[in-house]
Amino acid sequence: MLSPLAVSASTNVVGLIGHPARHSLSPVIHNAAFAAVGLDWVFVAFETQSGREAVEACRALGLKGLSVTMPHKDVAAATVNELSPHAAKLNAVNCISRNGEVLIGHNTDGAGFLESVRTEASFEPVGRRCVVLGAGGAARAVILALADAGADEIVVVNRTPASAEAAVALAPKVAKLGAAESVAQADLVVNATSVGMAHPTDPEAQARTPVDVALFSRGQVVVDLIYHPATTALMAGAAKRGATVVGGLGMLVHQAALAFTIWTGEPAPVAAMFDAAIRALNPGAGGVV
Ligand code: NAP
Numbered sequence: 271m272l273s274p275l276a277v278s279a280s281t282n283v284v285g286l287i288g289h290p291a292r293h294s295l296s297p298v299i300h301n302a303a304f305a306a307v308g309l310d311w312v313f314v315a316f317e318t319q320s321g322r323e324a325v326e327a328c329r330a331l332g333l334k335g336l337s338v339t340m341p342h343k344d345v346a347a348a349t350v351n352e353l354s355p356h357a358a359k360l361n362a363v364n365c366i367s368r369n370g371e372v373l374i375g376h377n378t379d380g381a382g383f384l385e386s387v388r389t390e391a392s393f394e395p396v397g398r399r400c401v402v403l404g405a406g407g408a409a410r411a412v413i414l415a416l417a418d419a420g421a422d423e424i425v426v427v428n429r430t431p432a433s434a435e436a437a438v439a440l441a442p443k444v445a446k447l448g449a450a451e452s453v454a455q456a457d458l459v460v461n462a463t464s465v466g467m468a469h470p471t472d473p474e475a476q477a478r479t480p481v482d483v484a485l486f487s488r489g490q491v492v493v494d495l496i497y498h499p500a501t502t503a504l505m506a507g508a509a510k511r512g513a514t515v516v517g518g519l520g521m522l523v524h525q526a527a528l529a530f531t532i533w534t535g536e537p538a539p540v541a542a543m544f545d546a547a548i549r550a551l552n553p554g555a556g557g558v559v
Contacts, residue, residue, distance in 0.1 A: 277312050278310070280310065281310050281311065281312050282309075282310060282311040282312070282334045283311070283312055283313075283314065283331070283332075283333050283334065284300065284311065284312075284313050284314075284333060284334045284335045284336065284337070284533055285313060285314045285315065285316050285333060285336055285337070286313070286314075286315045286316065286336070286337040286338075286339060287316050287318055287321065287324040287325070287336055287337070287338055287339070287342055287346075288315075288316075288317065288318075288338065288339030288340055288341075288342060289317055289318060289319050289340070289341060289342075290317060291315045291316065291317040291318075291339065292315060292317050294315055294339065295522065295547050295550055295551070296313065296315065296337050296339075296526060297313050297314060297315050298546050298547065298549075298550040299522070299523060299526045299543045299546055299547050299550075300313035300337075300526060300529075300530065300543075301313050301546075302539075302542050302543055302545070302546030303526075303527075303530050303538055303539050303542060303543050303546075305542075306539040306542035306543075307534075307536060307539055309534060309536075311334070311533075311534070313337075321338075321341070321342035321345035321346060321349070322345050322348075322349050324336070324342065325338075325342075325345070325346050325349040325350065325366065325373065326349065328366055328368055328373055329368065329371055329373060333368065334367075334368060334533050335365065335366050335367045335368055335529070335532070335533040336365070336366040337364060337365055337366075337526075337529060338363050338364050338365065338366060339364070340407070343362040343363055343364060343407060344361060344362055346362075346363035346366060346375055347360075347361050347362055347363045347375055349373070350363060350366055350373040350374060350375035351372045351373050351374065352372060352373075352374045352375065353374075353375045354374070354375065354376045354377065356376070356377045356380060356381075356411075356414065356415075357375045357376055357377040359414055359440060360377050360380075360407075360410055360411060360414060360440070362377055362407055362410070362411070363375035363376065363377060364376070364377050364378060364379055364525065364529075365377070365378050365525075365528070365529040365532060367532050367533055376528075376529070376532055377411060378524075378525040378526075378528035378529055378532070379407075379408060379411035379412075379415075379521070379525050380411040380412060380414050380415030380418075381415060381524070381525070381528055382520075382521045382522070382523075382524035382525025382526070382527070382528055383411065383412050383415055383460075383493075383495075383521045383524075383525075384415050384416075384419055385520070385521075385524040385527075385528075386493070386516060386520030386521045386523075386524050387458070387491065387493060387516060387520075389520065389524075390516045390520050391491045391493075391514050391516050393457075393458060393491045394419075395416050395419040395420055395421040395458070396419065396420035396421070397420065397421075397422045398421055398422060398457040398458055399421075399422055399423045399425075399455060399456050399457050399458075400416050400421050400423065400424045400425070400456060400457065400458040400459075400460065401424075401425045401426075401427060401448065401452050401453050401456040401458070401459045401460070402416075402424060402425070402426050402427070402437075402460045402462055403427050403428070403450075403453075403459070403460065403461045403462060403463050403480045403481060404427075404428055404461065404462035404463035404464075404480075405426055405428035405430070405433035405434045405436065405437040405462075406433070406462065406463075408462040408495050409426070409428070409437055409460075409462035409463075410437050410440060412460050412462055412495075413426065413437055413438075413440050413441055413445055414440050414441060416441075416458075417440070417441030417443070417444050417445065421444055421458075422444065423444055423445075423446070424441060424444050424445040424446070425445075425446060425447075425448035425452045425456070426438050426445055426446070426447055426448065427447075427448050427449060427450055427452065427453075427481075428463075429463075431447070434447050435447065450480075450481040450482070450485070451485065453481050453485040453486070454485045454486075454487070456490060457489075457490060457491065458490070458491045458492075458493070459481075459486070459490060459491070459492045459493070459508075460493045460494075460495065461480050461492075461493070461494040461495060461496065461502075461504055462495050463480045464496070465478050465479065465480040466478055466479060466480065466494065466496055466502040466503055466504050467496050467498065467502075468498045468499050476499055476502065476503065477503050478503065479502075479503050479504045479507060480504065481504075483503075483504065483507025483508055483510070483511060484511070486507065486508040486511040486512075486513045487511055487512060487513065488511070488512030488513065489512070489513075490508070490513040490514070491513065491514045491515075491516065492504065492505065492508035492513045492514070492515050492516070493515075493516040493517075493518075494515070494516075494517055494518055495518040495521060496517070496518050497517055497518035497519040497522055497551070498551060500517055500519065500551060501515075501517065502517070505517060519544070519547055519548070519551070522547065523540065523543045523544050523547055524540070526538075526543060527540050527543060530543075
């Protein structure tokens, strides 16, 4: 059992900026990590429309760092003083650290994704054929990470062709545009669209899949970046066809674990972070969702 946090005037503060931010799992995950390691740190959510001002407040308020979510990832990249190579290529920041007056922008989504598929499906991208469904922020981070990790081919399938072309341009040597049917030939398929997410006013939404699950077969790894619901219709369908399936919670926890290490310089207590996230996603266990 984790001990409750005792916040004082000397507590180090990190937080999330985004809109919406009030339903985020990040405070639960990070505060569990600080408690598990015994650090006098606290993580809070700042729901704000003012991305630039919120990033600059990191300096003014002496925050140790920030997590950044939609819609502020681009403006954060434009506002910090320095960018990591990944954040620069993606032009998107999901984690800010502060070194004195200098704000440094990072992007831990791609590395978090790779850690998730490596640990949960023993999947190593080198020489493999991958399909990424979607071309938004999450898809772009995944495409860049797979290319950097040595994937042989990355087929990008997206509803809006212009976004798909921009995503392909991140990894022009291995990425190309494709259609949903290319899923059948892939070693790894990643759903980075929001199709299949639980929706508060549309109960039908989570029954949808971004591609026909009949395209999947044994030997494939199918990852859905969605983590609510924990098992999407895509994952259930792919598992029935014999594929190995991975949900989005692993990426969420591992990108947070990388941020924890960037801020504190300490190894992250990944198991405690997973436990906290799973409890929060399970309302029957008194969770927040
Ligand atoms: P985003 O930038 O808004 O991109 C959304 C993507 O979904 C776009 O490619 C969009 O296609 C596609 N899409 C949306 N509705 C669609 C529909 N009805 N039919 C077909 N395609 C549709 O969002 P994001 O930040 O990349 O997030 C995408 C998903 O990844 C979300 O489910 C999010 O929860 C999840 N995610 C998970 C993690 C994690 O840590 N597990 C991290 C980030 C995101 P168009 O280009 O045609 O609009």
